[in-house]
Amino acid sequence: MAASVIKRHPENLANGNGHVAAASVRDDLANRLDIELAKANNGQKFPVKRYKTRTNSEWLKAFGSRLPQEGEQRMDYILVYKKKSDGQETGGLHNDDLANAAREKFMDAMEDEGFDVLKEEIGNNVYLKIHTPFWRLCKEAEREGLKMPIKDMKIDSEGEHITCNCWSSFEKKFLQTDVKDDFISGPFKTDRLDVFKDGDDANLFFRSALRSLLTYWILVNIDIARMEDEPRTFLYNEKEKDALVKQGLLYMLHKKYYSDAFPVHDEARNDPSINDEKIRLVAMYGSRANIRDPLEVANAEAQDTRRQMNDAWVKFHKYQPIWMIRDYFGEKIGLYFAWCGTFIATLWLPMLFGLAVFGYGLYFSATRRSYTKVQWTNTTDKAESIVEQYIAIVKESFDNTITPYFAIAISLWGTVFLEFWKRECASLAYEWDVNSFEMTEPDRPGYESSTLIYDPFTKEMVKFSPKIKQMLKFGVSAITLIFMVCLVFIATAAIIVYRIVLTVDYCVAMTPTECLLATAVGSSLLNALAILVLGKVYEVLAVKLTDWENHRTQTQYDDSLILKLFAFQFANSYTSLYYIAFFRGRAFQQGVFGLGPQYRDTCGDEVVTACMSMLSFQVLVLMLTKPLPKLFKDVLWPVMKWLWRTKIKRILQKCHDFTKNRISSHDPLIYRIPTFLEREFNKPKIGDFTMTEYTEKIILYGYLMLFAASLPIAPLIAQLTFLIDIRIDAKRLLWLNRRPVAFIAQDIGTWYTILNFLNIVGVVSNACLIAFTSSWGSAYELTGQLLIVIGFEHIVFGVKFVLAVLIPDVSSSVELAQRREIYITQKIMDMYSEERGENGNSPRRRKRSIPSVPTIAEEVEDIRTIIPSPESTNGQLGVNRGQNNDDSLPKSPSPELNSRIYFNRLRNESSAETRC
Numbered sequence: 001m002a003a004s005v006i007k008r009h010p011e012n013l014a015n016g017n018g019h020v021a022a023a024s025v026r027d028d029l030a031n032r033l034d035i036e037l038a039k040a041n042n043g044q045k046f047p048v049k050r051y052k053t054r055t056n057s058e059w060l061k062a063f064g065s066r067l068p069q070e071g072e073q074r075m076d077y078i079l080v081y082k083k084k085s086d087g088q089e090t091g092g093l094h095n096d097d098l099a100n101a102a103r104e105k106f107m108d109a110m111e112d113e114g115f116d117v118l119k120e121e122i123g124n125n126v127y128l129k130i131h132t133p134f135w136r137l138c139k140e141a142e143r144e145g146l147k148m149p150i151k152d153m154k155i156d157s158e159g160e161h162i163t164c165n166c167w168s169s170f171e172k173k174f175l176q177t178d179v180k181d182d183f184i185s186g187p188f189k190t191d192r193l194d195v196f197k198d199g200d201d202a203n204l205f206f207r208s209a210l211r212s213l214l215t216y217w218i219l220v221n222i223d224i225a226r227m228e229d230e231p232r233t234f235l236y237n238e239k240e241k242d243a244l245v246k247q248g249l250l251y252m253l254h255k256k257y258y259s260d261a262f263p264v265h266d267e268a269r270n271d272p273s274i275n276d277e278k279i280r281l282v283a284m285y286g287s288r289a290n291i292r293d294p295l296e297v298a299n300a301e302a303q304d305t306r307r308q309m310n311d312a313w314v315k316f317h318k319y320q321p322i323w324m325i326r327d328y329f330g331e332k333i334g335l336y337f338a339w340c341g342t343f344i345a346t347l348w349l350p351m352l353f354g355l356a357v358f359g360y361g362l363y364f365s366a367t368r369r370s371y372t373k374v375q376w377t378n379t380t381d382k383a384e385s386i387v388e389q390y391i392a393i394v395k396e397s398f399d400n401t402i403t404p405y406f407a408i409a410i411s412l413w414g415t416v417f418l419e420f421w422k423r424e425c426a427s428l429a430y431e432w433d434v435n436s437f438e439m440t441e442p443d444r445p446g447y448e449s450s451t452l453i454y455d456p457f458t459k460e461m462v463k464f465s466p467k468i469k470q471m472l473k474f475g476v477s478a479i480t481l482i483f484m485v486c487l488v489f490i491a492t493a494a495i496i497v498y499r500i501v502l503t504v505d506y507c508v509a510m511t512p513t514e515c516l517l518a519t520a521v522g523s524s525l526l527n528a529l530a531i532l533v534l535g536k537v538y539e540v541l542a543v544k545l546t547d548w549e550n551h552r553t554q555t556q557y558d559d560s561l562i563l564k565l566f567a568f569q570f571a572n573s574y575t576s577l578y579y580i581a582f583f584r585g586r587a588f589q590q591g592v593f594g595l596g597p598q599y600r601d602t603c604g605d606e607v608v609t610a611c612m613s614m615l616s617f618q619v620l621v622l623m624l625t626k627p628l629p630k631l632f633k634d635v636l637w638p639v640m641k642w643l644w645r646t647k648i649k650r651i652l653q654k655c656h657d658f659t660k661n662r663i664s665s666h667d668p669l670i671y672r673i674p675t676f677l678e679r680e681f682n683k684p685k686i687g688d689f690t691m692t693e694y695t696e697k698i699i700l701y702g703y704l705m706l707f708a709a710s711l712p713i714a715p716l717i718a719q720l721t722f723l724i725d726i727r728i729d730a731k732r733l734l735w736l737n738r739r740p741v742a743f744i745a746q747d748i749g750t751w752y753t754i755l756n757f758l759n760i761v762g763v764v765s766n767a768c769l770i771a772f773t774s775s776w777g778s779a780y781e782l783t784g785q786l787l788i789v790i791g792f793e794h795i796v797f798g799v800k801f802v803l804a805v806l807i808p809d810v811s812s813s814v815e816l817a818q819r820r821e822i823y824i825t826q827k828i829m830d831m832y833s834e835e836r837g838e839n840g841n842s843p844r845r846r847k848r849s850i851p852s853v854p855t856i857a858e859e860v861e862d863i864r865t866i867i868p869s870p871e872s873t874n875g876q877l878g879v880n881r882g883q884n885n886d887d888s889l890p891k892s893p894s895p896e897l898n899s900r901i902y903f904n905r906l907r908n909e910s911s912a913e914t915r916c
Helices: 023-040 056-066 095-112 134-144 166-175 190-195 208-221 249-254 272-288 305-313 322-329 331-346 348-368 379-397 403-431 467-509 512-549 554-582 610-625 628-652 676-682 689-706 714-736 750-773 782-806 812-836 856-866 895-915
Strands: 002-005 077-082 116-122 125-131 147-154 183-187 260-262 290-292 451-455 460-464 670-672
Touching: 056 190, 077 208, 077 676, 095 116, 095 249, 116 676, 125 676, 134 190, 134 208, 183 812, 208 249, 208 322, 249 260, 260 676, 305 322, 305 714, 322 331, 331 348, 331 403, 331 689, 331 714, 348 379, 348 403, 348 714, 379 610, 403 689, 403 750, 403 782, 403 812, 467 512, 467 554, 512 554, 512 610, 554 610, 554 689, 554 750, 610 689, 610 714, 610 750, 628 714, 689 714, 689 750, 750 782
Parallel strands: 290 670
Antiparallel strands: 002 116, 077 125, 077 260, 116 125, 147 183, 451 460
16 A cells, blocks of 8 residues: 655656556557547547636736635545556557556646645555645635625524524424524635635635535546647636536546546544444454554544534434535535425324324224124134234225315325425525525536537527437437336236236135235235336436436436436336226226126225225335335345354355455454545445435325325325434435535425425325225215315315415525625625725725715724724734824724624624614
8 A cells, every 4th residue: 555646747658567658659549548539529629728817826826825724635536546457568559558648638637727636556446535725626616606604794593583482492402403603695706715704714614515516526627638738737718618528527437547536524433334344353353353443543533523413313303413414415415304304394293193094994994894703614714814804904994084184184284395395495595505506507517519609698608509409319218208108007007917817717716815915915016016127227217318318507407317207207106006096996897908807807896995995005015115125225235244244254254364454464363444545435336315315205205195095194104214214314324325426406406396296186186086986985976076076176276375375485584684695795795895906905996886885984983983092902903002092093904804893883784684
């Protein structure tokens, strides 16, 4: 294992044995690399551009002296590639040589971008540990238009609550897990760094999640296809948009020039992976093993971020630490867990109501059934009869006279939940300074264009992809979706035929319990299996199709992928349920596919109401089996691997000599724990976490909303699933998986539209279930049933509309804070520009855009009233000892002192506005 700072030379292109390659070979490799880059850009070669914008050296010269000094460097991103295998021929052209040439070019680009890179070789892997300097983070944050909190401008939340009640005190003392101060924010400008909170501390200004995201943005926007060879002065153009696809990090990963790239977790003192490794070694070697901890564990910081989050997050009786989640994993993941928390908080009352409805139905189902005494021939027949009776009681308990009222309650709850979520989302987006992120969202790194067009609004040349070409791609995606939906219908029909044939031809030779298990339970399990398999297949197809569609921004890409996945999942998950609810027992009077009347598909009885019990059972099976694959992957599989490494492997490899994991070959009983970097690399990737989790939760939400009338305990199942799942996800994110890139989002995107769609469809679905399928509605004629549907829909939609109007989307406190932030931010920035000047050096006067901003003379008068006497200041604050008070005042007060006085005045104005 070796670590060294990379020193690059333009001519240093080494072969596998470490010798410098011949000049002709180097030229051939360069030509091959240019050909590869040209292929990726549709065969087009690009001229070298000399940018007119400020270079890195000019930028550092202008702002470098004002920036605070950094402390200990941290790993912001990791690049990994395999070491070249030994024994290869020299002087030839191999893929490894081409990869080395590409990596060398990429390294030069990273050097031009200002990265500090440390190379470390461990085993067969080479790790490039990237540190992004503070000045480069500032430049990227300003380019992306991020908003940062302004110092001394804390938002006082006490004014929002006039009176304190017992619940708020209890909530603050026993339920809250993190309370963080919110500050008024403004667009980040490097030349006004001292205006922002922690602007004087380079280690605290950018959160670790934001550091990794900014580093990721820089890496993916590097373009090795447009670099000069001598000298290398690559820098992206801030005025012109680069044409076509960038050959940056994503290109390097696609070509396998780098095998992996990922951000790393913050180091933790009690990392479970270290403890697991110790348990494994102790289990195999007992007290003879002298285990040495990794060096970095002993030097871990006192503030253990992951351990603090773990202690607060996994507790069932406390709120989630949403601010800590956002600070560590980014806004996109933070909003997902906030959405889960809102769902859980609002579902308690419907869950209790559903349990009451189920208990009522269970009681009356048990009392109204009349049992006849039967003489059982043996104990087996007795047990089977008892099981059948209990199953019948439970199935009938779901359909009772209170079920319609429960369906109304769930339909109204859907609107209340979405309205409360809109308020919560608006509040979080404002507090996290992302409420206008989509307006300034950068292009997606994978976006490809075939030409440039002139944008009359920005007056810049921007990427452009023809709409006709993209529409054709959308058409292909739609055809693929329709084909997969047809496969769902075919699978559903096959399961129906299986169940009918089994019932007619084979159940006569079975006991009633065996027939029930083979038909009802067996078909339900087969349906659940078909849903899972087809869903996984289409998920892969949807990702490839969305990549091919070439969307400009990440938000557009996510929205398109979400629509594809949900459209298929809607058909895949709910087709069989709608068939049972509205077609089974009514259609195919001459038998399925014309096989004969004896092959009619009924629900077990001639009465149609029996289908309601069958629907309830099917929904119950699907809601219970849907989380099982995730439970196996996230819980059971890690436990099985842990057992293998600590127990079973001890027996199978007891005598194996672990030479690869020894510190010294002379001491066979001394072993080392893998380093922090090795442990992070060996963790599995988490993939698109929010996409997977939202898909699972939305399908579960659909079961709850669309078929509420058939399963009153659906809220209980959903509540337990959410409560358990977010704790499992907490463990996964913190300890078991790699750290995801902390992407920014201002809301949950198209998922909100889908939730609203499910709410609307759920009203119609439950109205039809009550009128045509339930025992309560089946007592009426067709005219009465239609009146039930119309009355149910009109009443529910009317109340939903009233609730949506009465519950505002944004709370009054957030609206006031947004107006106050715009007003104060304009005043602060305007005043700062006047005092420091646009170049940040000398003050200059210009016309004020806001008349209410105090003049410099007014600020001097404020200084006269609050500045200490010369004797008490010991010559500080620009006051000379021995002078009188009038002459001791500085002729031109420092901008920092003026800003501090001005901030105090603005805070007083804000407090006065809040009180009013």
